[in-house]
Amino acid sequence: MALPLMPKATAVWLVENTALSFIQIADFCGLHELEIQAIADGDVGMGMQGLDPLANGQLTQAELDRCAADPASRLKLAKSTNPMPKARGKGARYTPVSKRQDRPDGIAWLLKNHPELQPVQIAKLLGTTKPTIKAIDDKTHWNSTNITPRNPVTLGLCTEADLEKLVIIARARAAKLGKAEEKAESKVQESTEASSKE
Template identity: 55%
Template sequence: MSDTPLMPKATAVWLIDNTSLSFDQIAAFCGLHPLEVKGIADGDVAGGVRGIDPVTANQLTREEIQKGEADTTYRLRLSRPKTLVPNKGKKAPRYTPVSKRQNRPDAIAWMVRNHPEVSDAQIGKLLGTTKATIQSVRDRSHWNSANLTPQDPVGLGLCSQIDLDMVVKKAASKKARMDEANGIQPDGDTLKPADETVQYEPEEDRREKRIDATQVFANFTGSSSDDDEDDDN
């Protein structure tokens, strides 16, 4: 196990804003250089990074923070993870690395084109984006709309194949239930029986439309009984 917390810069931001620990203590705990911590405090480093509470993340205890605040020479100890119990509550928003965030509009375009049954809320949760961004891709008002190339979010590393399959399956089941409630038949059952689409003519009408071969041949050659009489004359 690493001796530094996950997302050390975000942890350092929180410790700077919420504790009286020294830069050296925060640097030692987060695995950063003291000058880097000072830069974070001055706003020159990690601009826009949201702080993460290491206490809530079970990486640091309140007692450790209090010991460090009371003694500037004290070095904080990273908490060892306990047995995790699956959390059935509301999941936190999906975190997308900064390097891959620029690919999200391409992934949104792929979802919109290939899975129209998936709602904006489901796409947002799957890709870690907002409804406003999804809508801008849908109506092509996105600032980079002309350069968007639909790409599979799994290939872009924005989600796993299992997560994508689960979202698509859930959306398809919901759509099927709504269609059934509204009396809409599935696409595979929309063909009408043959006796409803094929028109049969009565035998009498078909006999009347039979072609007289002799008359057709006479019309084609231009010969008739009147022509024969003219020839005799």
């Protein structure tokens, strides 16, 4: 269950301004009932400013009235009207200057350990270009003598989840292409057998 922001300050406000039971307040704020009792006794939270959950939209007055009338019911957070943050858009990733020298090592590691990945996928994952990938693969890169394959995840160039996702997609594509090639070879073999029988 989601908790309100600043649960202890919210509990202080609810104790001071409502007739809710300690259990209801404890359940809503994610605190223990004894903590709420200590707040009410003044042992905990002395001098703490209460946070009004009505003012910041975490509770509605109707919900507060409903729970005040029925001690067995529990408070529920109000749905937020604030816009939710959106996931970062896809595209080239910014690589800090301090990690740019590690990018060729990451590319070399991907080429060595995941040959099923296409250059386009590697370019998108690490924020590089296809000519750079080709140069590292052909060992014509200007710094090829100093390139040592290192995992791009440990270098901080990409996340493990992004890498795994791309590898799964690449393996599925490779399996699909392998089946298509087998099918084409079997058709060619059948046609050569049929022509030899005639």
